Amino acid sequence: MRLFELLLLLSNIGLIALTVLLKKGRRRIPVFAASGMATLLLGIHWTVEGYRVQLFFPYCITIIFLVISGCSHFKKSGPKKIPRFMLGSAYTAIAILLVVTAGLMYAFPVFKLPEPTGEFKVGTQTFHLVDTNREEIFDEARDGKRELMVQVWYPAQDGTGKYAPFIPDTRILQYMAADYGLPGFTFQHLKYVSSHAYSGAEVSSVQNSYPLILANPGNGSSRFLHTSQAENLASHGYIVAVIDHTYNTFATEFPDGRITTSTTNDLFSPGHDYQTSRRNRDKLGKVLTDDVTFALDQFELIQSGQIPSHLKGRIDLGHVGVFGHSIGGATAYDASYDPQIAVGIDLDGGLYRLDDREDLRKPFLFLNSESYFEKLKRVMDNRVYTDSELKRMGSTREWEDQVTEDKKLELERMRQTVDEGGQFLYIENTEHLNFADIQFISPIFDKLGITGKIAPEKANSVINAYMLDFFDMYLKNQVGILMKGPDTRFPEVKFVTSLL
Numbered sequence: 001m002r003l004f005e006l007l008l009l010l011s012n013i014g015l016i017a018l019t020v021l022l023k024k025g026r027r028r029i030p031v032f033a034a035s036g037m038a039t040l041l042l043g044i045h046w047t048v049e050g051y052r053v054q055l056f057f058p059y060c061i062t063i064i065f066l067v068i069s070g071c072s073h074f075k076k077s078g079p080k081k082i083p084r085f086m087l088g089s090a091y092t093a094i095a096i097l098l099v100v101t102a103g104l105m106y107a108f109p110v111f112k113l114p115e116p117t118g119e120f121k122v123g124t125q126t127f128h129l130v131d132t133n134r135e136e137i138f139d140e141a142r143d144g145k146r147e148l149m150v151q152v153w154y155p156a157q158d159g160t161g162k163y164a165p166f167i168p169d170t171r172i173l174q175y176m177a178a179d180y181g182l183p184g185f186t187f188q189h190l191k192y193v194s195s196h197a198y199s200g201a202e203v204s205s206v207q208n209s210y211p212l213i214l215a216n217p218g219n220g221s222s223r224f225l226h227t228s229q230a231e232n233l234a235s236h237g238y239i240v241a242v243i244d245h246t247y248n249t250f251a252t253e254f255p256d257g258r259i260t261t262s263t264t265n266d267l268f269s270p271g272h273d274y275q276t277s278r279r280n281r282d283k284l285g286k287v288l289t290d291d292v293t294f295a296l297d298q299f300e301l302i303q304s305g306q307i308p309s310h311l312k313g314r315i316d317l318g319h320v321g322v323f324g325h326s327i328g329g330a331t332a333y334d335a336s337y338d339p340q341i342a343v344g345i346d347l348d349g350g351l352y353r354l355d356d357r358e359d360l361r362k363p364f365l366f367l368n369s370e371s372y373f374e375k376l377k378r379v380m381d382n383r384v385y386t387d388s389e390l391k392r393m394g395s396t397r398e399w400e401d402q403v404t405e406d407k408k409l410e411l412e413r414m415r416q417t418v419d420e421g422g423q424f425l426y427i428e429n430t431e432h433l434n435f436a437d438i439q440f441i442s443p444i445f446d447k448l449g450i451t452g453k454i455a456p457e458k459a460n461s462v463i464n465a466y467m468l469d470f471f472d473m474y475l476k477n478q479v480g481i482l483m484k485g486p487d488t489r490f491p492e493v494k495f496v497t498s499l500l
Contacts, residue, residue: 001105004045005055009105011038012058012098015065020091032069038062052189054104057097110192111440113166113228114460118235123156123201124164125309127302128255131294137287138247138263146287149244149252150295151223153234154311155210159198166193167224175251175261179220190441196231203314207237211319211475212299214292214335215242218326218349218436220262222249225436226325232464238471239315243295245288248327274402285327285334285352292322292335319475323467325349325435333417336362343474345467347435348372351410359413363421365470365483366414367463369434370452373426373496379407380499415500421474423483424497427462429454435463454492462490 001009015038018031042062045051051059116122127150134146167173170191174184203210213233215226223242230240244252247263254260267280298307305312322344324332329349336344337360345365350372368376385393385400393400418424430452433439439456446453466482473480481487486495 002045002049002110004041004049005052005105008038008041008045008055008058008062009098009101011041012061012094014038015061016091016094016098028069028072031065032072035062035066035069039066049110050192052110052192053185054108054189055101057101061094061097107442107444108186108189109443110189113193113195113231113437113440114457114464116196116231116235117464118232118237120155120204120206120235120237121157121159121201122153122197122231122234123159123203123310124151124153124195124197124199125311126151127298127307127309129295129298134290134294136246139260140263146291146294147246147254148291148295149223149246149254150241150298151230151244152239152241152311153197153227153230154239154314155204155206155234155237156198156201157204159201161198163194164197164199165191166195166227167191169251169253171259172222172251172253175259176222179250179262187441195227197227197234200310203310209314209316210237210239211316211321211471213238213240213321213323213471213475214295214332214341215240215322216245216288216292216324216328216331216335217242217249218324218328219248219264220250221325221328221436221438222251225438228437228440228460229323229464229467233468233471236468236472237476239311241295241299243291245291245328245331248284248288274399278402278406281327282353282356285330288327288331289334289353292331293338296320296338296340321345321471321475323347326432327352333360333364336360336364343471345470347463348432350407351413354406354409354413359416361420362417363470363474364414364417365422365466366418366424367435367466368424368426369430369432370426370428371431373494376407376411377499379404379411411500418497418500423470423495424500425466426494426496427454427459428492428494430459430492434459458492462492465490466493 015034018034019027022030039062042059129148129150131146136144136146167190173187173190177184177186215230217223217226223244226242230242233240246252246260249262251259251261264284267284268277299315301307302309302311303313303315303317320341322332322335322341325347326349329346330352332344333346333351334353335341337357343363345367347367348369390397414424434451434454439451439459445451469480469482472478473483
């Protein structure tokens with residue numbers, strides 16, 4: 001909770017306490033003074049911190065108390081007598097509303113992103129890229145070219161001014177809420193969350209150039225939800241470009257004000273048979289992989305100065321990596337067939353287009369949640385789902401048998417890849433969404449099973465440490481200490497490469 005919103009809530013609790021505990025003849029001046037103090041706190045809160053819908057009830061209660069206590073204080077005649085049961089009901093209702101408010105403030109805090117751990121300050125810039133060689137196949141109009149928004153984080157000179165906001169395109173927040181089945185106003189407070197990057201800062205002069213890492217969010221996610229990972233890598237001397245895969249994000253806002261939302265969910269209709277669903281996933285996957293290839297080509301233009309940017313001449317295109325989460329992790333794997341990409345990381349994503357590819361002979365890190373590892377382990381152990389398990393999953397034996405066959409091929413590809421210097425790891429007590437910044441949005445997500453039992457800050461620090469170690473090993477020719485085996489600093493990380 002932020003300071004003044006907490007003080008405002010406490011002042012409301014104080015108002016109720018004074019009104020209930022003090023006798024009628026003695027409460028007028030204290031309640032009027034407390035109402036004035038609460039109103040002052042409300043004004044400071046709105047000015048310094050900004051209003052948010054989760055505090056709607058304290059806003060109303062503060063104003064109502066000020067009006068009633070003001071009238072009572074300045075009016076010569078005494079207030080009209082109100083029946084005791086009505087007063088009791090009103091006090092009870094207010095108390096309930098304050099408890100609800102406290103719950104909302106806890107469930108939807110204005111959180112702070114983890115601080116980057118590297119020595120560099122961080123700058124950020126966003127690019128609007130148009131691929132004139134590709135038609136947009138996910139647009140209902142189907143008459144445009146493929147457009148992407150790509151946000152870059154990079155090592156910067158000492159920044160000045162304020163940090164850039166975590167989510168600068170605040171209009172998309174209503175679509176984010178809708179994606180989770182919540183009212184559109186639910187996440188509007190996220191506009192107050194700050195990043196640790198300076199917009200448009202100069203690139204650090206400590207090095208002549210910095211390795212490039214391309215990153216890919218998961219299905220229905222957003223580039224913003226990998227800010228902490230991008231900032232951390234940038235603070236350690238990387239240029240990190242996170243791609244908003246248009247129509248596969250919950251929303252993307254373009255410079256002209258257009259907003260696109262996700263249409264790719266339609267590819268995975270519950271009515272599809274497994275083979276249709278698999279073909280649709282491969283179809284989507286090809287578009288996402290082509291996005292990475294196109295973005296990499298555009299960074300050659302940024303490097304040469306044909307696309308204006310502070311990054312001109314500062315990108316080390318001889319050392320390029322890629323990572324992604326969920327289907328973005330599969331995209332990272334598929335994009336790694338590009339000869340320009342040296343190394344990649346898959347954060348908890350099942351692979352696609354396996355029948356279309358030969359072996360990938362490059363070092364690759366598979367960093368999984370415990371829940372996804374358990375699914376893979378079931379396949380390794382040739383365990384068969386019982387009828388009761390299938391019923392609980394809402395699946396069929398035919399469907400799961402086909403999933404198992406695909407996972408066996410996936411495991412074989414993973415085995416071949418780690419033989420080139422990669423690793424196969426999982427993190428205890430994690431779920432799928434612990435690999436993106438969505439885990440910071442609410443502390444109740446773990447109770448709902450959306451994230452795992454691990455603390456978000458801990459999950460983030462573990463993921464960042466292993467990503468950095470792996471990229472340092474192959475893009476900066478460093479030792480790769482964490483890749484050697486279990487480390488006492490990170491007991492949550494389990495090396496299971498041998499199981500492959």
